[in-house]
Amino acid sequence: MKFVDEAVIRVNAGNGGDGCMSFRREKYIPFGGPNGGDGGNGGSVWLEADEGLNTLIDFRHQRVYKAPRGQNGMGSDMYGKGGEDIVVRVPIGTVVTNVETDEIIGDLTKHGERLLVAQGGKGGLGNIHFKSSTNRAPRQFTHGTPGEERQLKLELKLLADVGLLGFPNAGKSTFIRAVSAATPRVADYPFTTLHPNLGVVRIEADRSFVIADIPGLIEGAADGAGLGIQFLRHVSRTSLLLHVVDMLPIDGSDPVEQVRAIEHELGKFDEKLLERPRWLLLNKADLLDDEARQARVDEILEQLDWQAPWFVMSAASREGTRDICHKVQQFFDAEREKQRLAREGVLDDVRARGEADAAPGEGA
Known part of the structure; x- marks a missing residue:
């Protein structure tokens, strides 16, 4: 397999679902009040280090990763379902950089280590949150916030001794x-x-x-x-x-x-x-x-x-x-x-300081 140690991908987190404006409409309940639920949160995008991978070649074929959006809120106090997070597997030793800011977001050096690279949008509020003693039939609701979008540079640095x-x-x-x-x-x-x-x-x-x-x-x-x-x-x-x-x-x-x-x-x-x-x-x-x-x-x-x-x-x-x-x-x-001796030396120093702090002073 051809070795690929650099790739550029785009990750799109899901947008949050919109809140719902709804009112109870039931027989014999003329003033049922608001019952619009909140929208669900959008899915986030995570990178996860996998020891089973040793190349970034998969990202030459798929360059865009998009998480699903959150579901809109509904009536009857029903909240929208949140979008599922997606997890993108990368080789151990992958350094992740934001292309637009040239900022290093993270460095995945252990198997199973995860890094959040795009946060999903937050779901909007339904009108049940806006009722009050002076606003018995609120028609306010909020839209979900957009999910983060980033262009990432993946750079593989071999973990060798x-x-x-x-x-x-x-x-x-x-x-x-x-x-x-x-x-x-x-x-x-x-x-x-x-x-x-x-x-x-x-x-x-x-x-x-x-x-x-x-x-x-x-x-x-x-x-x-x-x-x-x-x-x-x-x-x-x-x-x-x-x-x-x-x-x-x-x-x-x-x-x-x-x-x-x-x-x-x-x-x-x-x-x-x-x-x-x-x-x-x-x-x-x-x-x-x-x-x-x-x-x-x-x-x-x-x-x-x-x-x-x-x-x-x-x-x-x-x-x-x-x-x-x-x-x-x-x-x-x-x-x-x-390294072992250094760690033990540090632990010994910590123990010694702890015992000194715990020891009673003169005249106690």
Whole structure:
């Protein structure tokens, strides 16, 4: 299935039903009084995150979602029926933006999470609400209010733990095939990957992480060059970036310059991405003998003045890939432990303050 990560839709909530003007007309009751009921509320439009979806392609075929209006009020004190709400399912990780105001309405990151995007109109009042001691036969009623109408931009940001960076043909797709069950397309020409691919790397039964294969970035990606600008947004959700570098590019380009070019594009897109943990994966080591491999690695690391973790691997032969996965899992295990300790520390502080407040003061 083609991956679609952006869509624009229009949502129309239902209008509220009108109130009713009616009077009792029964035999032997000449002055029965008003009995017009209220109109029903219009239906609202909700978005709901669904883990069973991984693309926005359905919104390319249906772009308008309209909730039913409320029923008008009726005589005999009968209120109109409210319009049913409609729920539109979207993938987890969908960011919803109001096109007209460019305001982010919400971000759906959990299965079952809902977001109200168009509020239904309120039903009008029937004439039973306007009777008084001086107005025994009111002829006033109100119309229902219109439902909200919005044009929304849906933007899918992948929820992955690890994002793969690198120039086209660096070996990202081969790497994700080697370490997970994902089967992205692999070929010996650039821009083979045209949409992001997700893979689950399972270390043990209860220890795993999700890795995203982002289409290759090139210089100028942050300004719209190539395919990168469409997918840089997916990097923003990842906790760890793995920068895959081809030690022997087929076009004879310099790997060091490629790394610096991608660093530049990350900074232009979002400076916070440069602060994200980023490890260097020096790929295609199987094309060099031991001596040439070591010399090439030393040269790249020295010119980059690389201080973060780095690994030498061959995604094609799977050399070193398993060790990288274990190191990544250890990274996430350590991060979760830090978060647990931080939460416990906060709870301990709260308990300590509570006990101090409850303790009697001197002279009590």
